Amino acid sequence: MEFKNPANILTVMVVGLCAVVPFLAPALGEPFYVIVFARIMIWAIAAVSLNLIMGYGGMISFGHAVYLGIGGYTIGILAFHGITSAWVQWPLAISTCALISLIFGAISLRTRGVYFIMITLALAQMVFFLSVSAERYGSDDGLNILARSDFGVSFFDLNDKLTMYYTIFGFLLASVFVSWRLIHSRFGAVIRAAKSNDTRVQAVGLSTYTYRLTAFVIAGVMCGIAGLLQANLENFVSPDMMNWPRSGELIFMVVLGGMSTVFGPVTGAFVFLMLSEILSTWTIHWHVIFGPFLVLLVIFARGGIAGLLTPGRTRE
Amino acid sequence: MSNALKDMVKEVALEARELNKSFGGLTATDNLSIEVARGEIHAVIGPNGAGKTTFVNVLSGLLKPDSGEILFAGRDVTLLSAAARVRQGLARSFQITSIFRDFTTLENVMLSVQAGQGHSFRFWAPTARDKSLREPAVDLLERVGLGDRVDVTAGNLAHGEQRQLEIAISLATNPSFLLLDEPMAGMGPEESQGMIDFLKVLKGSYTMLLVEHDMDAVFALADRITVLVYGKAIATGTPDEIRNDAAVRAAYLGEEAV
Numbered sequence: 178m179e180f181k182n183p184a185n186i187l188t189v190m191v192v193g194l195c196a197v198v199p200f201l202a203p204a205l206g207e208p209f210y211v212i213v214f215a216r217i218m219i220w221a222i223a224a225v226s227l228n229l230i231m232g233y234g235g236m237i238s239f240g241h242a243v244y245l246g247i248g249g250y251t252i253g254i255l256a257f258h259g260i261t262s263a264w265v266q267w268p269l270a271i272s273t274c275a276l277i278s279l280i281f282g283a284i285s286l287r288t289r290g291v292y293f294i295m296i297t298l299a300l301a302q303m304v305f306f307l308s309v310s311a312e313r314y315g316s317d318d319g320l321n322i323l324a325r326s327d328f329g330v331s332f333f334d335l336n337d338k339l340t341m342y343y344t345i346f347g348f349l350l351a352s353v354f355v356s357w358r359l360i361h362s363r364f365g366a367v368i369r370a371a372k373s374n375d376t377r378v379q380a381v382g383l384s385t386y387t388y389r390l391t392a393f394v395i396a397g398v399m400c401g402i403a404g405l406l407q408a409n410l411e412n413f414v415s416p417d418m419m420n421w422p423r424s425g426e427l428i429f430m431v432v433l434g435g436m437s438t439v440f441g442p443v444t445g446a447f448v449f450l451m452l453s454e455i456l457s458t459w460t461i462h463w464h465v466i467f468g469p470f471l472v473l474l475v476i477f478a479r480g481g482i483a484g485l486l487t488p489g490r491t492r493e
Numbered sequence: 494m495s496n497a498l499k500d501m502v503k504e505v506a507l508e509a510r511e512l513n514k515s516f517g518g519l520t521a522t523d524n525l526s527i528e529v530a531r532g533e534i535h536a537v538i539g540p541n542g543a544g545k546t547t548f549v550n551v552l553s554g555l556l557k558p559d560s561g562e563i564l565f566a567g568r569d570v571t572l573l574s575a576a577a578r579v580r581q582g583l584a585r586s587f588q589i590t591s592i593f594r595d596f597t598t599l600e601n602v603m604l605s606v607q608a609g610q611g612h613s614f615r616f617w618a619p620t621a622r623d624k625s626l627r628e629p630a631v632d633l634l635e636r637v638g639l640g641d642r643v644d645v646t647a648g649n650l651a652h653g654e655q656r657q658l659e660i661a662i663s664l665a666t667n668p669s670f671l672l673l674d675e676p677m678a679g680m681g682p683e684e685s686q687g688m689i690d691f692l693k694v695l696k697g698s699y700t701m702l703l704v705e706h707d708m709d710a711v712f713a714l715a716d717r718i719t720v721l722v723y724g725k726a727i728a729t730g731t732p733d734e735i736r737n738d739a740a741v742r743a744a745y746l747g748e749e750a751v
Contacts, residue, residue, distance in 0.1 A: 361619040363607050363626075370604050373593045376555065380591070381608040381666050382579030388613065 278397025
């Protein structure tokens with residue numbers, strides 16, 4: 178990997194900043210930024226997971242935020258019923274995401290292009306409306322989570338701010354590392370090849386459907402982990418976390434940072450959320466600036482930030 | 494062994510029985526039967542629109558026939574997917590170059606080698622350092638004459654080189670049978686001759702069904718020829734028989750090659 182190229186330097190800076198924010202922000206008199214960065218990192222995990230299927234696999238899921246919701250709601254509903262042990266909550270959240278993404282993937286991967294986009298959207302909205310109609314769990318008002326996931330040990334307590342923050346940070350690093358390994362493995366080669374030329378992959382003897390579906394489930398689980406972290410961080414889940422605009426924002430973060438680059442989605446999430454954070458403190462009409470900016474970036478930097486900063490590299 | 498007996502034990506590598514395939518009102522494959530003996534190069538020729546590529550697509554499994562059956566090495570493969578047929582040893586190349594354009598030449602062939610080694614549910618080890626993929630892929634690229642082009646992005650190769658890569662990808666799956674859909678498509682005379690020479694080298698190691706427009710190539714390579722017109726086989730025979738067949742001359746060769 179080229180560490181001298183500016184895109185990677187930016188990534189190292191973003192990750193480095195994430196690592197020191199819990200100490201830096203209070204020292205600068207802006208402790209509020211600790212939670213901002215924690216949120217950004219959660220979105221970055223979700224964006225990294227979407228990039229696996231969208232950037233590398235060409236599967237443009239417009240319902241990816243649903244796994245944030247499913248991961249989050251699993252924590253919320255279990256906590257509501259008094260089950261707060263992380264050893265129950267987390268495996269259950271992960272397996273629920275795996276199961277749902279297996280079902281949704283099995284259905285939607287039978288289609289291509291616009292149909293795939295619409296089916297992933299429709300399936301995700303189905304779960305969204307289910308959560309809106311679940312009166313017991315707060316409907317559209319959402320569900321407060323009274324206690325964070327409990328690991329039952331004193332040295333690892335998510336109620337501790339630093340532990341919570343660095344748990345998220347650890348998962349972010351893990352998600353980037355896992356996706357890097359995946360992409361360069363045999364499995365990843367099949368996924369990338371199927372994006373480029375599906376028929377050819379079949380003509381060398383590999384059933385692309387099974388491989389795509391596996392990637393879809395891996396991405397669903399990874400995004401579900403982001404969801405369970407979000408539920409713990411905010412002590413709150415609501416249908417809004419899996420409504421379709423969230424899925425659209427995830428797509429935007431991936432495109433903004435640079436599709437099919439391992440770190441792109443991290444910088445994409447960072448720039449997207451920091452910009453909206455900063456602009457919204459300037460004016461309540463910040464969308465008027467934010468929207469055109471994003472449009473310009475997509476038009477003039479087709480490889481996203483990574484493409485813009487990488488000399489001599491052109492991406493489709 | 495007498496010739497008659499030799500013919501009796503002659504092994505059939507691929508057999509199509511009464512295949513039919515139509516698209517709406519257009520019959521692309523019309524009650525087509527063909528037998529390809531092990532080790533031979535069997536050419537399929539025919540004017541444009543004769544249904545040659547459709548035939549290759551049906552044989553390779555990319556299209557399902559409306560009726561009829563396909564036997565490969567004595568087994569009925571009619572219901573098998575394209576990928577499953579490749580795993581049985583039935584590989585194909587494409588008329589319109591079908592490669593992974595943003596992969597390097599080496600990565601193209603490595604993917605195919607990888608597919609020939611069984612499933613690819615290996616999630617962790619990087620392929621770039623995998624000698625069991627790299628070495629066979631480099632060997633194969635040297636054989637097809639791309640040994641000095643391994644690290645070039647496939648989309649940047651010259652057209653003739655892409656055609657060579659196309660064949661290399663097919664060979665890397667370890668097939669016993671090659672379905673070659675116009676391997677010389679778009680090639681200049683020199684490149685074509687190179688490909689003819691290369692296919693001659695492969696002859697003996699592989700059974701081949703060769704769909705080709707280039708008559709010089711067909712008559713230089715084929716043991717037997719089947720002539721397709723509107724999806725129907727109007728004649729099958731040795732190159733000499735085909736050259737002298739009245740129906741073939743009328744339907745096809747008459748215009749260009751008498």
